[in-house]
Amino acid sequence: MPDDLLEFVSGPPGYSAIWLWLGIALLGAVILWYTAVFVATMPSDRLRRIPAVEEAHARMLRRRFAGTARDITDRHRSGEITAEQAGADLSRTLRSFLHQATGVRAQYMQVRAIAASDLAAAAPLLESLGSAQFDRASTVDVGSLGDATEELIRSWT
Structure with missing residues (x-):
């Protein structure tokens, strides 16, 4: 040398x-x-277009939003929040996830519009969450809806 x-x-x-x-x-x-x-700090729509980051971003989104749905369900089961509050929180979480994962502004769409779009798999669950949120006479089990919300988020592709 x-x-x-x-x-x-x-x-x-x-x-x-x-x-x-x-x-x-x-x-x-x-x-x-x-x-x-x-x-x-990049916006989700730009991250979805970067091949090297796309899958990691999708996994992180699914993990984060599924954890939020689980927390809401646990809070409801412990009696910390009512069925109406849990239904509203789960609906907001699911709609926010759909927006972040797909770019479709699901927060502002009616359930019928969601059912007619690429997000159709989430429509029945959103309809049940709406029933839990707005219908006091509803007999839907919010705990089961929370589990279903978490599963839908974890399995979304």
């Missing part, structure tokens, strides 16, 4: 080569941090 290259890698006399490698590692960490922040 030429002396100049050896001096560059090991550093000038009196300096440890560890400082060079530590600086390179810190620079790499800063670059990775900025990349992670940039990707994490």
Whole structure:
């Protein structure tokens, strides 16, 4: 190895080569941090179009929204929230998930419009959640609806 290259890698006399490698590692960490922040703050519609990130984004969305549905169901089962509140929260969670996963603005669509779209698989569940939310005489089991919401989110492709 030429002396100049050896001096560059090991550093000038009196300096440890560890400082060079530590600086390179810190620079790499800063670059990775900025990349992670940039990707994490991108809008969902742009993330769905990036092939390398698309699947990871979809998994993260499914995990996050399924966890939210599970939390709502657990809160309802423990008596912390009413059936009406749980139905509203589950409906909002499912509609928000559908929007984030597909780009279709499901939050603003009627159930009939959802049934006639690519989101048709979610329409029966949204209809039952609406019944739990708006019909006090409804006999639907909100706990089962919460489980079904979580399962629909986890299995969405």
